[in-house]
Amino acid sequence: xxxxxxxxxxxxxxxxxxxxxxxxxxxxxxxxxxxxxxxxxxxxxxxxxxxxxxxxxxxxxxxxxxxxxxxxxxxxxxxxxxxxxxxxxxxxxxxxxxxxxxxxxxxxxxxxxxxxxxxxxxxxxxxxxxxxxxxxxxxxxxxxxxxxxxxxxxxxxxxxxxxxxxxxxxxxxxxxxxxxxxxxxxxxxxxxxxxxxxxxxxxxxxxxxxxxxxxxxxxxxxxxxxxxxxxxxxxxxxxxxxxxxxxxxxxxxxxxxxxxxxxxxxxxxxxxxxxxxxxxxxxxxxxxxxxxxxxxxxxxxxxxxxxxxxxxxxxxxxxxxxxxxxxxxxxxxxxxxxxxxxxxxxxxxxxxxxxxxxxxxxxxxxxxxxxxxxxxxxxxxxxxxxxxxxxxxxxxxxxxxxxxxxxxxxxxxxxxxxxxxxxxxxxxxxxxxxxxxxxxxxxxxxxxxxxxxxxxxxxxxxxxxxxxxxxxxxxxxxxxxxxxxxxx
Numbered sequence: 001x002x003x004x005x006x007x008x009x010x011x012x013x014x015x016x017x018x019x020x021x022x023x024x025x026x027x028x029x030x031x032x033x034x035x036x037x038x039x040x041x042x043x044x045x046x047x048x049x050x051x052x053x054x055x056x057x058x059x060x061x062x063x064x065x066x067x068x069x070x071x072x073x074x075x076x077x078x079x080x081x082x083x084x085x086x087x088x089x090x091x092x093x094x095x096x097x098x099x100x101x102x103x104x105x106x107x108x109x110x111x112x113x114x115x116x117x118x119x120x121x122x123x124x125x126x127x128x129x130x131x132x133x134x135x136x137x138x139x140x141x142x143x144x145x146x147x148x149x150x151x152x153x154x155x156x157x158x159x160x161x162x163x164x165x166x167x168x169x170x171x172x173x174x175x176x177x178x179x180x181x182x183x184x185x186x187x188x189x190x191x192x193x194x195x196x197x198x199x200x201x202x203x204x205x206x207x208x209x210x211x212x213x214x215x216x217x218x219x220x221x222x223x224x225x226x227x228x229x230x231x232x233x234x235x236x237x238x239x240x241x242x243x244x245x246x247x248x249x250x251x252x253x254x255x256x257x258x259x260x261x262x263x264x265x266x267x268x269x270x271x272x273x274x275x276x277x278x279x280x281x282x283x284x285x286x287x288x289x290x291x292x293x294x295x296x297x298x299x300x301x302x303x304x305x306x307x308x309x310x311x312x313x314x315x316x317x318x319x320x321x322x323x324x325x326x327x328x329x330x331x332x333x334x335x336x337x338x339x340x341x342x343x344x345x346x347x348x349x350x351x352x353x354x355x356x357x358x359x360x361x362x363x364x365x366x367x368x369x370x371x372x373x374x375x376x377x378x379x380x381x382x383x384x385x386x387x388x389x390x391x392x393x394x395x396x397x398x399x400x401x402x403x404x405x406x407x408x409x410x411x412x413x414x415x416x417x418x419x420x421x422x423x424x425x426x427x428x429x430x431x432x433x434x435x436x437x438x439x440x441x442x443x444x445x446x447x448x449x450x451x452x453x454x455x456x457x458x459x460x461x462x463x464x465x466x467x468x469x470x471x472x473x474x475x476x477x478x479x480x481x482x483x484x485x486x487x488x
Contacts, residue, residue, distance in 0.1 A: 016236055025248075026163075026296035027296055032206070036202040037261055037265040038265035042197065045187070048205075049242060051203065052207050052209070057242070059414060063079075066383075067231050090453045092450075095446065100308035100311055108133045108136050108364070109361060109364030114294045136301060140302045143302060144309060145339060161295060166244075176280050181257050187254075188246070212307070256272060313335035325341060363433055367439060370426065377415060377418050
């Protein structure tokens, strides 16, 4: 008997909260928009978010078509295994595991940086960043041990608060009529997305801001009516996040003025948001902003922890890596063994960066984010092509020509473009960390994991065919693959 996750633990809002928290609006806005404005597509950053919204929405059309047929905690792993075969599926699953494992460690770094700077500035308490990192890791492990509904509620509170402070800033600027240039329309001009000093870098930062939205599919086994909830939650997350990002980044530029935005983002990145907040709303909102950057990054890290634990759980219950990873808690239904394993891995990564004397933001956050982003973008591209393979391959399941053929092909092409943007702009994205040995090794680590997955699958096919047959195929009775009902 397969240990199963607790069914009916989370509804539509809970899944949306988990996905949006993983995308981390406040961290994405304060971390990515200033550098896009300063070093990327300049005042065209909002237009870059429009472009990313369109591409990711097209990608999601094929993604949700698969989600209506297949429900598995492995998400990409299960989808690609069904669409492109078990060999590519296992290799992609290991890449996804790598991505979500290092994403938690990455966010621990920026959480520690935010906590250290804010608490030191506002309370005068100066503690090593490792203390804050340890607190986050411990609290995340405790919350993840229990029912996912508890984690979803905690994330929901933090998420509402961080969205609220961003919205207060944006609407404050809008209601006061903008800044020196009023409310300019030029940042929304589609051509502006490809302007600035390095448009490719600006576009990459826009796409980076969405990483984690696809986590909706991982909660299918724990959600109510997953065939309905997961597709809706995915589209709500993608489009909702996109519209919000466009509005907030547009108002941040409007509040500072067209010329002023580039100058401020270059000299004082957080000032791009703090200055208009101070002017349009008041100092109290800036203080709230700083504290919510801490809670927002915590919510993001916990959401990534949940994703990593579910991937490890999915691999464990199929007899891969370590079978005990596939156990669930008898009372809470949580993947508690996989969750604790993920905590242990994150602790080791953070400890290694600490021993090496690396900065939590410029080192830990940046390098782990680049490694994880490169891995997950490759998996997303493969997932798009897996949709085509699943619906139009040898078994020819068909489906609507647009949702299962045209949209996935276009989405796959878009994902490949984003992967190229990452390769082409990796030095700029890494900043000072580009000088490290780990930065140079990132593409090789990704390649090694993928090749290792291919080799492992081929080994299982020859030596352990029973285990090989299970790869990406465990779907429980009430959420099993549908093969008779057409997909719209």
